[in-house]
Amino acid sequence: MKIAIVGSGCPKCRQMAEVVHEAVAKSGVDAAIAKVEDIREIMKLQVLITPALAIDDEVKISGRVPTVEEVTSLLVP
Amino acid sequence: MTWWLVYQGLSPFAKWVTYSLFSLSPGTRLTSALEFFLYEAPKVLMLLTLVVFVVGVFRSFFTPERARGFLAGKREFAGNGMAALFGTVTPFCSCSAVPLFIGFVTAGVPLGVTFSFLISAPMVNEVALVLLYGLFGWKIAAIYLGMGLAIAMISGWAIGRMGMERYVEEWVFANAVAESGVIPEEQGMPWVVRFHLGLDAVRDIVGKVWPYLLAGIAVGAGIHGYVPENFLASVMGADAWWSVPLAVLLGIPLYSNAAGIIPIVQALLGKGAALGTALAFMMSVIGLSLPEMVILRKVLKPRLIITFAGVVGTGILIVGCLFNLVM
Numbered sequence: 001m002k003i004a005i006v007g008s009g010c011p012k013c014r015q016m017a018e019v020v021h022e023a024v025a026k027s028g029v030d031a032a033i034a035k036v037e038d039i040r041e042i043m044k045l046q047v048l049i050t051p052a053l054a055i056d057d058e059v060k061i062s063g064r065v066p067t068v069e070e071v072t073s074l075l076v077p
Numbered sequence: 078m079t080w081w082l083v084y085q086g087l088s089p090f091a092k093w094v095t096y097s098l099f100s101l102s103p104g105t106r107l108t109s110a111l112e113f114f115l116y117e118a119p120k121v122l123m124l125l126t127l128v129v130f131v132v133g134v135f136r137s138f139f140t141p142e143r144a145r146g147f148l149a150g151k152r153e154f155a156g157n158g159m160a161a162l163f164g165t166v167t168p169f170c171s172c173s174a175v176p177l178f179i180g181f182v183t184a185g186v187p188l189g190v191t192f193s194f195l196i197s198a199p200m201v202n203e204v205a206l207v208l209l210y211g212l213f214g215w216k217i218a219a220i221y222l223g224m225g226l227a228i229a230m231i232s233g234w235a236i237g238r239m240g241m242e243r244y245v246e247e248w249v250f251a252n253a254v255a256e257s258g259v260i261p262e263e264q265g266m267p268w269v270v271r272f273h274l275g276l277d278a279v280r281d282i283v284g285k286v287w288p289y290l291l292a293g294i295a296v297g298a299g300i301h302g303y304v305p306e307n308f309l310a311s312v313m314g315a316d317a318w319w320s321v322p323l324a325v326l327l328g329i330p331l332y333s334n335a336a337g338i339i340p341i342v343q344a345l346l347g348k349g350a351a352l353g354t355a356l357a358f359m360m361s362v363i364g365l366s367l368p369e370m371v372i373l374r375k376v377l378k379p380r381l382i383i384t385f386a387g388v389v390g391t392g393i394l395i396v397g398c399l400f401n402l403v404m
Contacts, residue, residue: 008175039175039375040248048141048180049173063140063173064274 001031001075002057007050008037015065016051023071031075084123091116114298117340118291121208125290126283128207133278137271139167141177144194149185153237156190161229164197174372179249188245189237196389197229200364204282208339213346220400221356228360228392235388244381290340297344320354321397325390328361338362353400360393 005020007013017035024031036042036054045054049063053071060074091112144163148156174195181191201222210218342355370382377385 010173039179042176043179043183046180048145048177050176062142065277067273070270 001029001055003031003033003075004036004045004054004057005033006036006042006045006047006052006054006059008039008042010050012065013051016053019066019068020053020071023068023075026068027072027075029075080123080127084120087120087123088116110298114294117212117294117297117343121211121290121294121340122283122287124207124211125204125286126279128203129279129282130275132203133275134271136166136278137266137274139163141167141173141180145181145184145186148181148190148194151186151190153187153189153234156187157193157230157234157237158226160186160190160193160233161197161201161226164194164229165201165203165226167194167198174369175375178373178376182245182249187237188242189233189235191233192236192385193229193233196232196364197225199366199369200229200360201225202363204286205339205359205363212339212343217352217356220352221360224356224396224400225360225364228364228389228396232385232388232392236384239384241381241384244378244384246376246378249376293338293340297340300341300344300348320351321357321394321401324354324358324397325361325394328358329365329386329390330367351401353397353402356400357393357397361390364393365389 003020003024005013005017007016013035017033020033024033036045042050042052045052045057045059047054047059047062051065052062053060053066053074055074061070144160144167148160148163151159178191178195181194182188186194206218206222209221338359342359345355345358346352365386370386373382373385
């Protein structure tokens with residue numbers, strides 16, 4: 001599974017990164033977490049407001065910091 | 078309920094602390110400043126908390142994707158108006174200005190309409206609106222709302238008319254991807270998540286803003302207690318024609334959020350500054366900021382940024398002067 005945290009370094013993007021790391025650790029899924037900070041890459045994902053969370057190149061959450069439970073439920077359907 | 082009772086009790090409480098607890102006599106500068114601070118600080122903080130929560134929940138119904146879908150291909154004048162309205166309710170922070178700008182422009186939202194959105198988003202600010210309502214009443218709040226929307230609409234329209242498209246960095250258009258992704262998630266968001274967003278907003282905004290707010294109220298209290306009545310009338314009153322341009326120019330490099338600037342505005346008004354001048358100062362501080370321009374430099378060439386600042390500044394200037402003339 002490929003998880004992307006989309007956003008160029010705003011405080012909320014860092015919060016989201018923490019939440020995602022925690023969710024991955026808790027659920028034990030095998031996932032590669034990457035940060036997408038380049039604006040061109042951000043636009044390829046069609047994200048308008050950051051922070052956004054994309055799983056396997058599909059944007060799941062945009063413009064807010066989710067809770068750990070929410071991310072977990074996205075990781076383990 | 079509890080909120081309302083506490084809110085009503087604030088004024089007697091501030092008087093009681095100042096005059097009974099500290100047994101200070103009324104009428105001196107210090108007591109006047111102190112009473113102002115003790116009353117305003119908790120009052121404004123309470124108002125702010127309530128409003129930020131309500132707006133946080135309300136905003137979860139609006140997404141930029143929806144605004145974009147609605148604005149794409151809209152004609153100029155009506156489009157500018159809609160964009161200005163959407164800009165006020167769509168959740169948006171300046172770190173998203175760049176992806177938002179590209180997403181709008183490449184999806185066929187006209188440049189001027191996009192600017193209307195970008196101008197109104199910071200300038201017509203819910204925090205400012207409610208603070209103005211709380212401190213001055215609904216008339217001034219309505220004037221601020223009307224002024225802000227008008228400036229966003231007309232400035233965006235003017236920028237659109239100037240045909241500045243070639244001053245957008247080329248790669249923005251070269252990179253255009255066919256529009257598709259509307260994220261369906263937000264439509265069916267459960268209320269729990271919406272309330273959560275409201276609480277998040279409170280923690281985020283109130284948590285960040287309160288020191289500025291207290292500092293602003295403290296400065297306001299100082300002006301309230303120590304600057305003589307009508308002292309500012311000669312400098313910032315309606316008669317001094319240069320007061321509005323000066324207020325706008327001063328406001329551009331100053332960057333504060335609405336919450337910090339409004340208590341200062343209140344104190345200025347109380348000491349004889351003209352309404353148009355005070356509002357122009359406030360809008361220039363919150364609507365035109367250097368950090369945002371630096372961020373936008375990634376997608377706009379300097380000439381367009383200068384035009385943007387110039388047009389918005391002129392808009393604030395005209396509205397400020399008009400107010401001083403009419404009132």
